[in-house]
Amino acid sequence: MTSGPVDNIILLADCYKSSHYKVYPPGTTKLYAYFESRGGKFPYTVFFGLQYILKRWLCGPVVTKEMVKEAKQVMGQVFQRDDVFNEEGWNYIVEHHGGRLPLRIKAVPEGTVLPTRNVLFTVENTDPAVPWLSNFFETVLVQAWYPMTVATSSSVYRQLIGHYLRLTHHDDTLLEYMMHDAGYRGVSSVESAALGGAAHMISFKASDTVAGSSLLRKFYGLEGVAGHSTPSSEHSTVTSWGREGELQSHRHMLNVYEKGDAGCVCDSYDIWKCLEEMWGGELKELVEERGRRGGCVYLRPDSGDPKTVVLKCLEILGAAFGTETNAKGYKMLPPCVKVIQADGIDLHSLWDILEHIKAHGWSTVSVYYGAGGALLQKVDRDTQKCAYKVSYAEVSGKGVEVYKQPITDAGKTSKKGRLTLERDQDGTYNTVQHGKGDPAKDVLVPVFEDGALLHEYKFEEVRQRAEGGAQGFDVIKFLQEDKK
Incomplete structure (x- = not known):
């Protein structure tokens, strides 16, 4: 397989960036830029993903004469003129720096949770002959917005589920498994799945997006995997048995995966009949026997109004398998069976479900969740209003x-x-401007200089730093205001 559609890093920028080296003030020797979230949907960010960009694209000798030659040809055709491309500047980097980028990047440690409107990383040139380089790679560096935004969104999901779990249950140790990433098929590319899947794994350990673990193993020193799943049926594995064979399909699933957990979709035809007569009747003993061996069957509705369907599923299964009332006064299904709702889940529909089942006396612990497009795809750069801007220059020796x-x-x-x-x-975090800050107090860490990665974060370190999300964040108040 080829490595990707773009292998030449000179082409990793909006075309107009190639024209900028001529239009900075004459005598410019330094450009210093920064990246931030200017606000947006969430009041805080979980910073993640810059290390991937640095290791994937910018580390080591990354510019060659052949790349310069190719880029000159491409840009000449793009602009339909031959006076735009900076052939001399790129050849200078090859000849004087061996193809390594003379840049210095400082960044907040990955996994850091901090309020928006704070600097997240800075970029400056280390060679006064190429000041334009600091701003040239804005396009690819700004793409840190995506993993950062997914990491932030997943953190809010965790805070929301955790809020209701603590209200309705005595133990929140299961929290990190209660939101499953089902977004692999719903994103724009395999790279998006890997970045978004990895970002979700900072807050949760449940995922079908194995590409996330692949990225973390390659770029964040992960050993093993960071997201776990369980054998599960889908509609094709049920409906291929025919309508009359639905019961047999579920029984077969339990028999071929007789140990541990199993997930089964239940709405291929009549979900209420499936739950009452099959799972709560014919298959009940198999489910309970699995429970005695430490396993659980997760029954999945996949259509209808989520909050209405989830509650009815709980009521049917509670009548069939019995319930236990916990110390906080909420009903729970027995450990052998749970509901997993993975259709139509976003922050607001999840909030509706959690509040609805709580209002009807059910503990959050009896329902697990999954999200796909809303988790990994329904975000953009404006979700957190991410921006990269030059804030300082040196022109003819003057700052x-x-x-x-x-x-x-x-x-x-x-x-x-x-x-x-x-x-x-x-x-409290505070971004100090005008060069008036104290370098000794600066939280930003040098992570890249002259083509070398200076600091490498391991995934477990990132996860530990992000644990708990934003302290003092009122997730219910946030959702109430976001709904207006």
Whole structure:
């Protein structure tokens, strides 16, 4: 297989970036840029994914004469003129730096949870002959928005489920398995699945997107896997037995996977008949026997109004298998059987379900969840309003603060000067502008310089840093305001 559609890093940028080296002020020797979330849907971010970009694209000798030659030809055709492409500048990098990028990047440690509107990483050139390089790779570096946004979204899912789990159950140790990533097929590419799947695994250990573990093994030092799944049926494995063979299909599933957990879809035809007569009747002994051996059967509805369907499933299974009332006064299914709802799940539908079953006396622990498109695909760069901007330059030996301040949108006003990210004794983060910060207090860590990775994060370190999400975050208040 080829490595991908783009192998030449000079082509990893919006085309117009190739024209910028000529239009900075004459005498410019330094450009310093930064990346931040300017706000957006969530009030905080879980920073993740920059290391993948650095290791995948920017580390080592990454520019060759052949690449320069190819890019010159491509850009000449793109612009339909021969005076745009910076052939001299790229050849300089090959000849004076051996194809390594003379850049310095500092970033917040991956897995850090911090409020929006704070600097997340900075980029500057280390060779005054190529100041334009600091801003050239904005396109690929900004793509950190995607894993960061998924990591943040999954963190909010965890906080929401955790909120109801603590209200309705005495133990939250199962929390990290209660939101399953079912988004592999619903994303735009395998790379998106790998990045989004890995980001979800920071908060949860349940996933069918094995590409996430593959990425973490290759780029974050993971041993083993970070997401787990269980043998499960789908509609084709049930309906291929025919309508009259539905019971036989479920029995067969339990027999061929006789140990541990198993997941079974139940709405191929009549879900209520399936739950009452098959799972709560003909198959009940098999389910209970599996439970005595430590296994559980997860029964999956896959259509209808989620909150209505989930509650009715609980009531039917509770009548068939019995219930236990926990110390907080909420009903639970026995450990051998649970419901898993993986259709139509986003933050608001999940909130509706959790509140609905709680209001009807059911503990959160009896229902697990899965999300696909809403988890990995229904996000974009504007979800967290991610932006990369130049904030400082040196022109003819003089430092210059660089910023934008649109009269039509104050929210797009950019930061000024050199930046430090500092953390007060109470844990509050603060981005200090104008070069007035204390370098000794700067939380930003040098991670890349002159083609070399300076600091490598292991996945378990990232996961531990992100654990717990944003302290003091009121997830219910957030959802109430987001619904308006």
